[in-house]
Amino acid sequence: MVILDDIKKSYILHGRVVEVLKGITLEIKEGEFLSIMGPSGSGKSTLLNLIGCLDRPTSGKYLLDGIDINTLSDNELAEIRNRKIGFVFQAFNLIPRLSAIKNVVLPLLYSGMPSEERNRMSFDLLQKVGLSHRANHLPSELSGGEQQRVSIARALINNPSLILADEPTGNLDSKTGQEIMDIFKSIHKEGATIIMVTHEKSISEHAERIITIKDGVCFSGCY
Amino acid sequence: MDVIETISVAKDSLFVNKIRSALTMIGIIIGVGAVILLVSIGEGARREIYKELGELGSNILIVVPGKTSKEGGMHMGTSVVRKITYDEARFIEKRAKNIIHAVPVVLGTSWIKYKGKSRDTYIVGVTDPYFDIRNLKIEIGRGINASDVDSRQKVCVLGRTVKKEVIGDANPLGAVVSIGDTKYRVIGIMAPKGMALGFDIDDVVFIPTTSALELFDTDRLFNITVKVRNAELIDEAKKEIRGILIRRHANKEDFTILSQDEMIAVMGKILNIMTAVLAGIATISLIVGGIGIMNIMLVSVKERTREIGIRKAVGAKNRDILLQFLAESVILSVIGGVGGIILGIALSVGLHYFFDFLPTHITWWSVVIAFLFSGMIGVFFGVYPARKAALYDPIVALRYE
Numbered sequence: 001m002v003i004l005d006d007i008k009k010s011y012i013l014h015g016r017v018v019e020v021l022k023g024i025t026l027e028i029k030e031g032e033f034l035s036i037m038g039p040s041g042s043g044k045s046t047l048l049n050l051i052g053c054l055d056r057p058t059s060g061k062y063l064l065d066g067i068d069i070n071t072l073s074d075n076e077l078a079e080i081r082n083r084k085i086g087f088v089f090q091a092f093n094l095i096p097r098l099s100a101i102k103n104v105v106l107p108l109l110y111s112g113m114p115s116e117e118r119n120r121m122s123f124d125l126l127q128k129v130g131l132s133h134r135a136n137h138l139p140s141e142l143s144g145g146e147q148q149r150v151s152i153a154r155a156l157i158n159n160p161s162l163i164l165a166d167e168p169t170g171n172l173d174s175k176t177g178q179e180i181m182d183i184f185k186s187i188h189k190e191g192a193t194i195i196m197v198t199h200e201k202s203i204s205e206h207a208e209r210i211i212t213i214k215d216g217v218c219f220s221g222c223y
Numbered sequence: 224m225d226v227i228e229t230i231s232v233a234k235d236s237l238f239v240n241k242i243r244s245a246l247t248m249i250g251i252i253i254g255v256g257a258v259i260l261l262v263s264i265g266e267g268a269r270r271e272i273y274k275e276l277g278e279l280g281s282n283i284l285i286v287v288p289g290k291t292s293k294e295g296g297m298h299m300g301t302s303v304v305r306k307i308t309y310d311e312a313r314f315i316e317k318r319a320k321n322i323i324h325a326v327p328v329v330l331g332t333s334w335i336k337y338k339g340k341s342r343d344t345y346i347v348g349v350t351d352p353y354f355d356i357r358n359l360k361i362e363i364g365r366g367i368n369a370s371d372v373d374s375r376q377k378v379c380v381l382g383r384t385v386k387k388e389v390i391g392d393a394n395p396l397g398a399v400v401s402i403g404d405t406k407y408r409v410i411g412i413m414a415p416k417g418m419a420l421g422f423d424i425d426d427v428v429f430i431p432t433t434s435a436l437e438l439f440d441t442d443r444l445f446n447i448t449v450k451v452r453n454a455e456l457i458d459e460a461k462k463e464i465r466g467i468l469i470r471r472h473a474n475k476e477d478f479t480i481l482s483q484d485e486m487i488a489v490m491g492k493i494l495n496i497m498t499a500v501l502a503g504i505a506t507i508s509l510i511v512g513g514i515g516i517m518n519i520m521l522v523s524v525k526e527r528t529r530e531i532g533i534r535k536a537v538g539a540k541n542r543d544i545l546l547q548f549l550a551e552s553v554i555l556s557v558i559g560g561v562g563g564i565i566l567g568i569a570l571s572v573g574l575h576y577f578f579d580f581l582p583t584h585i586t587w588w589s590v591v592i593a594f595l596f597s598g599m600i601g602v603f604f605g606v607y608p609a610r611k612a613a614l615y616d617p618i619v620a621l622r623y624e
Contacts, residue, residue: 054536054617075540082538093533093621097239107537109228154537 001161001193002028002051007060009046020046022216023060027223028195030161033188035196035207043216044197045166051195052085052164053077065161082110086155090167092147094139094154101126101135104153111158118157125153129183145176152183156192163187165196169203181206229543233550236523247519248559251600254509255563255593256570261505262589263571265498267582269491276487280357282454283483284322284461286315286447286468290477305477306443309436311468315447318467321460323450324352329435330445335428336401337389344385345427346402348435356450364396364411372431380411383425402428403438457482502589506596512559513600520552520608531612532620545613552605553598560597564590 009021020043028034038044049055050062053069056077062069064084072080086107087093094103101122108118126132129149131142139147148168155163165184169177185206188194196207204210211221237244288307312327319325329348334341353359354366361380371378379402386395390409398409407430416424436442451460461480469476524531531544567590571583 049618052536054621075542078535078538078540081536087536089621093529093536095530095533097236106534109232110534110538110540110543112225158538 001030001065002026002195003061003063004051005061005063007047007050007057007062009043009050009055009058020216021050021057024213024216024218025222026211026218028193030193031188031191032209033184033194033196033207034209034211035198035204036211036213037197037199037201037204038213038219039199042213044213047213048164048166048195048197051162052087053080078110082107083158084161086158086160086163088148088151088155088163088165088168090170092139092144092151092171094147094151096139099136099138100131100142100150103139103150104157106154107158121157122153125156126150128156129153143176144172145179148172148176148180149183152180152187156187161193163192163194165194167198168196169198169200177203229546229550230554232547233554236527237551237554240523243519244555247515247555248562250512250515251509251556251559251597252512252562252566254505254512255560255597256566257505257508257563258502258593258596259564259567259585259589260570260574260583261501262498263567263583263585264574264581265494265501266586266589267571267575267584269494269498270584271582272490272494273487276483276490278358279483280450281483282451282457283356284449284451284457284464285481285483285486286449286464287445287479287481288443288477290479305472305475307447307468307478308442308444309432311471312444312447314471315449315464315467319449319460319463321452321456321463323452324350324356325464326350326353326356326448326450327432328353328445328448329432329439329441331435331439333403333438334401335385335389337398340389340391342385342388344382346435346438347427347429348432348438349429350432352450353429353448356448359416360414361411362414364409366411367429367431372433375433375437376431377405377407377434378410378430379407380413380429381409382413382427382429383415384423385426385428386412402430405434405438407434457484509593509596509600512597513556513604516552516555516601517604517608519555520548520605521611523551524548524608524612527612528615528620528623531615532617532623535615535617536621541613544615545609548609548612549602549605552609553601556597556601556605557594560594563597564594567593 004024004026007021007024008019010017010019024047036044036047046055050057053064056070064080067080069077095106101119104122104125105118108121123132123135126135129152131146131149131153134142134146139150142150168184169180172180181203184194184196198204209221212219286307288305309327312325316322316325326349331346332343333346334343349367350372351366351368354361366380367378370376379400381390381395389400390398395409395412399406400409401407413425430438449460449464451457461482464480465476468478472478534544568585571585574581575583
């Protein structure tokens with residue numbers, strides 16, 4: 001489902017070209033639970049952003065469900081993110097002035113679903129992550145673990161083929177982190193493809209496959 | 224994202240910053256209100272003057288000494304050019320076929336005294352048809368008649384203000400007043416005409432032209448006020464009078480014949496310019512209001528950088544973000560526009576209510592233009608911040624603290 005072929009990415013920082021990814025080749029099959037490990041600055045977040053179509057590679061080929069991402073316009077990328085990808089961030093990234101349910105429904109606003117249907121779906125998902133009783137609370141009124149569960153519900157709402165999580169437990173204590181990992185495992189069991197970036201070994205071990213990235217090259221687990 | 228959705232998202236975010244949104248709107252409210260108010264003042268003044276001039280009779284030509292262009296307006300009779308005389312007025316009345324009357328008018332100021340009270344006022348020397356021509360009504364007594372003029376009678380007709388100030392509540396008819404050094408008998412009182420644009424047209428005394436020439440020791444007329452038979456004959460009458468006067472002035476055209484319509488047209492032109500200037504000044508405040516919107520939208524975009532990143536990550540297109548922010552600025556300016564219309568109308572009505580002499584007239588076109596302009600300002604000053612928001616790189620925006 002995800003095929004990366006010799007992906008390179010470089011940025012220009014203070015007038016100097018910094019090569020973050022130096023040729024990653026990787027294939028991820030549907031239904032896999034994969035974690036990407038590596039020290040900070042190794043390029044693992046950059047790789048996740050590329051897979052999530054938030055960014056484009058400088059060179060190399062990326063096929064997502066057979067679509068060549070390099071040929072798509074910004075708007076088409078937005079559409080791919082909307083229909084195929086769900087993001088879970090370390091900092092939760094909920095919109096602070098919107099209630100939990102309004103945050104969950106957000107991706108559907110951009111897919112043109114009728115409001116009644118999308119509200120029902122959002123509520124069902126909040127129920128699934130155990131937060132239906134807090135649907136109308138603002139993020140600031142929720143604990144970190146609750147906020148992350150809202151953002152998982154948001155990631156799931158458009159029924160994505162790919163769920164991307166960037167250090168999803170990084171801002172949580174280990175007990176809450178464990179709860180979040182349990183949710184990931186249960187949605188994986190239901191067939192979701194999950195790619196998770198982490199630098200914690202204990203968290204990465206929940207995944208079926210672990211790849212390690214160091215200095216922009218794949219150290220282990222890439223095939 | 225559809226239109227309703229976009230508007231509702233914009234509405235939500237405006238609601239979070241209630242005070243900020245309200246303050247931003249005030250800029251537009253003041254701008255739109257000012258446009259409507261100032262245009263209504265200009266338009267009110269225009270209508271008032273049209274009305275006043277219209278009430279001063281129709282089908283009238285005025286012959287003044289000196290050659291002036293139309294734009295010169297009225298002459299004050301002080302020029303050194305060749306004077307127009309009483310005899311010339313009489314001659315025109317006799318010879319011109321297209322006119323009904325030619326009234327020799329003398330204007331001056333003098334003291335009028337009665338039993339220790341006195342007042343400095345305008346003295347107008349006229350002949351009997353003047354009251355009909357100018358639509359002036361006599362309330363008590365009678366006006367000046369032909370024999371008063373012929374025999375230089377020392378009689379006067381008082382305007383309302385003069386009567387009130389000089390004679391008071393006493394019976395004015397038959398009272399003997401002093402004008403200059405001469406005693407005049409009061410024969411009539413004018414019906415009140417009221418204030419017109421701050422000028423009291425009741426503060427005037429009418430006496431026979433012949434007496435006025437004596438009083439001011441002159442043979443120079445202020446003007447000849449001519450009543451033409453009907454509107455179609457105005458041009459004809461003008462030609463006729465011109466011919467008669469040129470012959471008497473040794474073939475020199477050293478006088479000007481103005482028609483009432485021309486004077487109204489000149490006034491109208493001046494007042495249109497005034498209204499345009501007022502509207503222009505008000506528009507500046509509307510533009511300042513627009514800059515206020517842009518300023519606040521830029522702050523809002525900056526504050527919500529992360530939100531923009533989140534929205535983009537979950538599938539918002541550049542266009543969605545652009546429209547969201549544009550909707551906010553347009554909502555601000557349109558609601559401000561509606562508020563401004565209410566404010567402008569309220570001020571226009573209130574101003575006339577509290578200050579009688581300041582006529583206002585609200586025109587529908589100023590309301591429509593002010594409203595459309597405020598909407599345009601919302602778009603114009605909203606596009607830059609909204610575009611800025613739309614073009615944010617989602618990765619950078621997501622990392623923004």
